[in-house]
Amino acid sequence: MTFSSTLAPFASDPLRSRGRRLFEEDAPTRNDFQRDRDRIVHSSAFRRLVYKTQVFLNHEGDLFRTRMTHSLEVAQLARSMARALHLHEDLVEAVSLAHDLGHTPFGHAGQEALNACMEKLGGFEHNLQSLRVVDFLEERYASFDGLNLTYETREGILKHCSLVHARQLEVMEPGGVGHRFIVREQPSLEAQLCNLSDEIAYNAHDIDDGVRSGLLSMEQLQSVPLVAHYSQETLKKYPQVKDRRWLFETIRLMLSDQVYDVIGTTQEALKGAELQSSLDAKHHPMLVRFSEPMQLASLELKAFLSQNLYRHPRVQKTTEQAKEMVRDLFLAYSHDPSQMPLAHQRREDKERAVADYIAGMTDRFAAKEHQRLGGTTRWHEQ
Numbered sequence: 001m002t003f004s005s006t007l008a009p010f011a012s013d014p015l016r017s018r019g020r021r022l023f024e025e026d027a028p029t030r031n032d033f034q035r036d037r038d039r040i041v042h043s044s045a046f047r048r049l050v051y052k053t054q055v056f057l058n059h060e061g062d063l064f065r066t067r068m069t070h071s072l073e074v075a076q077l078a079r080s081m082a083r084a085l086h087l088h089e090d091l092v093e094a095v096s097l098a099h100d101l102g103h104t105p106f107g108h109a110g111q112e113a114l115n116a117c118m119e120k121l122g123g124f125e126h127n128l129q130s131l132r133v134v135d136f137l138e139e140r141y142a143s144f145d146g147l148n149l150t151y152e153t154r155e156g157i158l159k160h161c162s163l164v165h166a167r168q169l170e171v172m173e174p175g176g177v178g179h180r181f182i183v184r185e186q187p188s189l190e191a192q193l194c195n196l197s198d199e200i201a202y203n204a205h206d207i208d209d210g211v212r213s214g215l216l217s218m219e220q221l222q223s224v225p226l227v228a229h230y231s232q233e234t235l236k237k238y239p240q241v242k243d244r245r246w247l248f249e250t251i252r253l254m255l256s257d258q259v260y261d262v263i264g265t266t267q268e269a270l271k272g273a274e275l276q277s278s279l280d281a282k283h284h285p286m287l288v289r290f291s292e293p294m295q296l297a298s299l300e301l302k303a304f305l306s307q308n309l310y311r312h313p314r315v316q317k318t319t320e321q322a323k324e325m326v327r328d329l330f331l332a333y334s335h336d337p338s339q340m341p342l343a344h345q346r347r348e349d350k351e352r353a354v355a356d357y358i359a360g361m362t363d364r365f366a367a368k369e370h371q372r373l374g375g376t377t378r379w380h381e382q
């Protein structure tokens with residue numbers, strides 16, 4: 001296969017994959033990571049991402065990011081950096097496209113509410129839920145539950161995990177994807193790259209969506225050194241530029257520089273680390289990273305977005321409504337499981353079945369169900 005010739009010795013290699021939970025014969029024309037990517041693209045959970053909130057509720061405007069477009073942007077950034085770093089593009093694409101499959105409807109508000117509902121039963125955490133989706137919840141194959149993905153893709157999907165959850169995973173799958181959180185090892189370089197791409201993508205697109213929504217302005221963004229730098233660069237280069245094009249050009253320059261910064265910094269770190277194989281990356285501190293100044297600038301931007309966008313009173317108001325809907329749904333299904341599809345009704349882990357059902361919903365299906373079950377909160381009331 002031709003891909004191997006462009007891979008660095010420290011890249012993940014499908015030919016040396018730790019394999020799938022259930023053995024499957026190789027595909028004739030596709031490597032295992034490609035096959036994982038294809039399974040993810042064809043999954044129901046992936047299609048539902050179109051109607052799941054990233055920051056702005058799905059109905060608030062057609063051009064805001066959804067979990068789907070966010071995931072595509074993460075995949076674009078990760079693939080572009082993977083190619084330059086000679087890491088495995090198919091693996092980063094698979095991980096990027098799957099990383100948010102476990103998100104509830106209504107963004108972080110939905111997750112917080114579901115986590116509170118499940119507090120005494122192990123909580124609810126979207127990374128772990130993404131893994132549950134690909135390991136158990138997808139129903140597409142005749143001979144197994146889930147998508148039966150390779151270890152490497154699953155490892156990348158589980159980007160964070162509490163020690164309690166890691167120990168539970170370890171019981172089910174000794175030495176599996178929970179193990180690294182117990183022994184404090186890093187994931188593959190491809191997984192590290194997807195993590196950073198996620199951060200780069202949402203910081204950039206949340207500026208765009210924030211300005212589009214009218215909750216942020218370019219003037220206000222001048223207080224963020226990173227954004228101010230690129231918006232001034234844009235003005236220097238194009239003195240006539242204004243409005244949207246000023247914003248887009250600013251974001252474009254910022255994204256390019258961040259990508260080059262990660263590539264350059266990571267190449268240096270890799271040179272110093274002298275890795276012989278992909279497994280060696282596990283024993284080093286995070287190798288895929290920003291330079292220190294870019295890391296600092298990115299943190300400042302994150303803090304700004306958290307303060308001025310995610311905690312904006314208008315976002316906060318819809319957040320409260322979303323939490324109320326998720327709580328109501330949880331109570332309604334727990335009280336009367338016959339309101340759920342048969343497969344969920346029949347499960348013995350009743351509360352987890354309810355959580356899985358709600359987590360899989362799109363924003364609009366959750367809102368419809370809420371109304372059907374007698375809820376009075378209307379998500380379109382602003």
Ligand code: MG
Pocket residue numbers: 070099100198
């Ligand atoms: Mg994400």
